Amino acid sequence: MSLLSITGLRKTFGPNVVLDAFDLDVAAGECVVLIGASGSGKSTLLRCVNLLETVDDGVITLAGQDITDPRVNPDQVRARMGMVFQAYNLFPHLSVLDNIMLAPVRVHGRPRAEAKAAALAILERVGLADKTRVRPDELSGGQQQRVAIARALVNSPELMLLDEVTSALDPELVGEVLDLLVSLKSDGMTMVLATHEMAFAKEVADRVCFLHGGQIHEEGPPATLLSAPTKERTRAFLSRFVGL
Amino acid sequence: MTNSASHDVPPGAHPSAGRARPWSPSALELDRRAYRRSRTVRSAAIASISTIVVVGVLGVVVTTSSGWPRVQETFFDWDKAVASFPAVLNGLWLNIRVLLVCSVLITALGLTIAVMRTLRGPVFFPLRLFGAAFTDLFRGLPLLLVLLLLGFGVPALALDGVPQEAVFWGCAALVLSYSAYVAEVFRAGIESVHPSQRAAARSLGLTHTQSLRFVIVPQAIRRVLPPLLNDFVSLQKDSGLIAVLGVVDAIRAAQIETARDFNFTPYVVAGVLFVCLTIPMARFTDWVARKQGFQGGGLV
Numbered sequence: 001m002s003l004l005s006i007t008g009l010r011k012t013f014g015p016n017v018v019l020d021a022f023d024l025d026v027a028a029g030e031c032v033v034l035i036g037a038s039g040s041g042k043s044t045l046l047r048c049v050n051l052l053e054t055v056d057d058g059v060i061t062l063a064g065q066d067i068t069d070p071r072v073n074p075d076q077v078r079a080r081m082g083m084v085f086q087a088y089n090l091f092p093h094l095s096v097l098d099n100i101m102l103a104p105v106r107v108h109g110r111p112r113a114e115a116k117a118a119a120l121a122i123l124e125r126v127g128l129a130d131k132t133r134v135r136p137d138e139l140s141g142g143q144q145q146r147v148a149i150a151r152a153l154v155n156s157p158e159l160m161l162l163d164e165v166t167s168a169l170d171p172e173l174v175g176e177v178l179d180l181l182v183s184l185k186s187d188g189m190t191m192v193l194a195t196h197e198m199a200f201a202k203e204v205a206d207r208v209c210f211l212h213g214g215q216i217h218e219e220g221p222p223a224t225l226l227s228a229p230t231k232e233r234t235r236a237f238l239s240r241f242v243g244l
Numbered sequence: 245m246t247n248s249a250s251h252d253v254p255p256g257a258h259p260s261a262g263r264a265r266p267w268s269p270s271a272l273e274l275d276r277r278a279y280r281r282s283r284t285v286r287s288a289a290i291a292s293i294s295t296i297v298v299v300g301v302l303g304v305v306v307t308t309s310s311g312w313p314r315v316q317e318t319f320f321d322w323d324k325a326v327a328s329f330p331a332v333l334n335g336l337w338l339n340i341r342v343l344l345v346c347s348v349l350i351t352a353l354g355l356t357i358a359v360m361r362t363l364r365g366p367v368f369f370p371l372r373l374f375g376a377a378f379t380d381l382f383r384g385l386p387l388l389l390v391l392l393l394l395g396f397g398v399p400a401l402a403l404d405g406v407p408q409e410a411v412f413w414g415c416a417a418l419v420l421s422y423s424a425y426v427a428e429v430f431r432a433g434i435e436s437v438h439p440s441q442r443a444a445a446r447s448l449g450l451t452h453t454q455s456l457r458f459v460i461v462p463q464a465i466r467r468v469l470p471p472l473l474n475d476f477v478s479l480q481k482d483s484g485l486i487a488v489l490g491v492v493d494a495i496r497a498a499q500i501e502t503a504r505d506f507n508f509t510p511y512v513v514a515g516v517l518f519v520c521l522t523i524p525m526a527r528f529t530d531w532v533a534r535k536q537g538f539q540g541g542g543l544v
Contacts, residue, residue, distance in 0.1 A: 017267075056269075058270075058273075070276050
């Protein structure tokens with residue numbers, strides 16, 4: 001059974017139909033990369049899965065539980081996933097360590113000492129063990145994004161949602177974030193990623209989905225989809241990325 | 245399965261091509277909507293019932309307590325209220341005029357002081373010093389003290405060409421005190437505009453004054469409007485303090501009415517009128533704050 005299953009999802013903003021009868025299944029341990037033009041619904045899809053948006057129709061199930069059911073407590077659902085945003089969204093008034101410890105202590109009720117140990121371990125993993133006491137604004141973009149990923153990871157999420165996590169970074173800093181995601185993937189983390197980094201999609205994705213017209217227009221393994229797309233619209237979109 | 249209907253979309257079609265597909269909510273979605281509606285109705289019902297119960301119990305407790313007839317007689321005497329209303333309302337008209345005139349002057353003076361304090365360069369040192377001294381002095385002095393000093397002190401000097409009216413000096417005291425507060429609000433706003441805006445303005449060749457006038461201050465005002473309006477709500481009430489100078493405003497009028505028979509109902513009448521005056525301003529402040537705070541989108 002798939003970990004995340006989206007069936008017939010519809011999401012509109014006023015007259016603008018962003019997602020329309022959208023279907024997607026993500027197996028445990030799978031890495032699905034969403035590509036598509038701006039406004040094709042990549043971010044909206046991730047926000048719907050994280051219950052940051054109310055869907056207009058359709059069902060999203062996480063490990064068999066219908067999370068679009070209004071009887072479900074959205075906070076409990078969100079606590080089971082990790083989400084990373086394009087603009088990092090770190091809390092500027094908290095140190096790196098406190099950013100990471102906030103949810104373990106306040107949401108998951110873990111003792112401070114235990115949460116601190118977990119946070120330090122995760123900071124070690126993202127290579128920022130020496131930055132525990134600094135404030136986010138003293139870090140580079142790449143470092144901030146790695147803290148944001150650590151903040152999501154520390155809660156041992158069943159699923160990671162990553163929304164254009166490298167879009168605000170310069171090319172030199174993109175590498176450090178991508179390396180981290182590649183290592184996450186090799187650990188078996190289930191990930192759904194929206195990105196414009198085709199090279200990254202090629203490297204890490206099990207499956208690439210091209211979103212267009214509110215649906216998955218074309219999908220396939222990265223080697224096939226990125227180098228030999230069958231549909232005209234997919235070809236037109238990918239032709240703008242050189243070096244594929 | 246994933247792209248069943250998209251075959252209908254012509255290749256290269258605009259992303260909005262999906263708009264054309266007909267859609268009606270599924271049974272599940274209708275069920276979810278019904279559930280959300282029922283929750284909303286339930287919450288509203290709980291809120292209404294608890295409000296009615298609390299207000300009802302309080303009302304019964306207060307009106308059945310032993311001292312209530314005396315309280316009602318002294319503070320809520322309807323005949324006395326009707327009798328004193330014209331005099332108090334007449335006094336309130338003075339408060340409103342004071343408020344309108346002072347608001348304009350306070351805004352102008354406050355903004356001037358704020359801009360003075362943000363000027364750069366050694367040439368402007370005296371202006372910066374004056375701005376700082378002004379705000380330090382008038383934020384520190386109790387408003388009542390300024391009112392007494394100006395309202396009784398200055399006319400007593402009987403200087404030539406200096407107005408003697410208490411209203412004039414009352415307004416002067418209000419303007420001086422409030423300008424100091426408002427200047428600090430404006431200054432906070434000016435300093436909260438990101439330095440990149442100043443850099444962008446100066447890079448276009450605008451002078452310091454021009455960038456303040458066309459770029460910085462407009463953004464600053466937009467940002468500080470809620471706290472600024474809050475100060476003006478406060479000014480509406482404090483305009484009543486000029487009563488200490490013997491000017492017949494709403495409070496003084498109520499005092500005169502009360503002094504006749506020691507029935508405090510006129511004070512209540514004046515209080516109600518002041519509240520009625522500040523409520524529209526307070527709601528307007530809320531509305532402005534909400535309009536600005538709205539970031540759009542999302543549930544959380």
